[in-house]
Amino acid sequence: MAISTTTHLNFHGDARAALEFYQTVFGGHLTTVTYGDFGMPKDLPDADKIVFGQVAADNGFGVMAYDVPGRAPAAAAPATTTREHGMTLTGERFFVSVRGETAEEVGALWEKLADGADLIEEYGPSRWAPGFGMLTDRFGVTWILDVAAPYAD
Incomplete structure (x- = not known):
């Protein structure tokens, strides 16, 4: 299946x-x-x-x-996401993750998605991946973009 x-x-x-x-x-x-x-x-x-x-x-x-049909719910304090000391701190229930094969292809997506976004962690090399970044887009959706890293057995 x-x-x-x-x-x-x-x-x-x-x-x-x-x-x-x-x-x-x-x-x-x-x-x-x-x-x-x-x-x-x-x-x-x-x-x-x-x-x-x-x-x-x-x-x-x-x-x-x-x-969602009907009126929007009363405005509650938005959940925020931050990165501090290498840790992700959040009150959100989910992130959308996009993973690509090269830093260049993911970087190109990052540049477009970052338009009007709040940057949580700027896209670039990280200790675990050739490219990683995190942002909340202009619609309030938090995205993680990263490059698939080879895993050691």
Whole structure:
């Protein structure tokens, strides 16, 4: 049996913008379907929001997203992530990890994804990988980008 996993991100009104941005970073095909496309009357407030969206690229990258219907929850203090003394400290429940084969290919993704992001740890060589970096993008999603390192047996 073969299985795969795909990160599914939940937004409150900016799923389309996030997916369009991720397509510019990773390439691939963008699919967006609105609540209105599924039959919600077009005059309702959420009709133009995304009920199903994804970016799927030939290189294996994939992410899905949708807009949670209804009002956004009351603003709570956002979870923050920092790196201190080589440790990652966070209140977040997940990160999205992207791993590539070379520092150059991952670095190119980093440059695009970092546009408008809060940098947690700048991309560059680390003790465990030829390239590693961590950021929270303009949509509040925290990403780890790294280069696959050969493991010793």
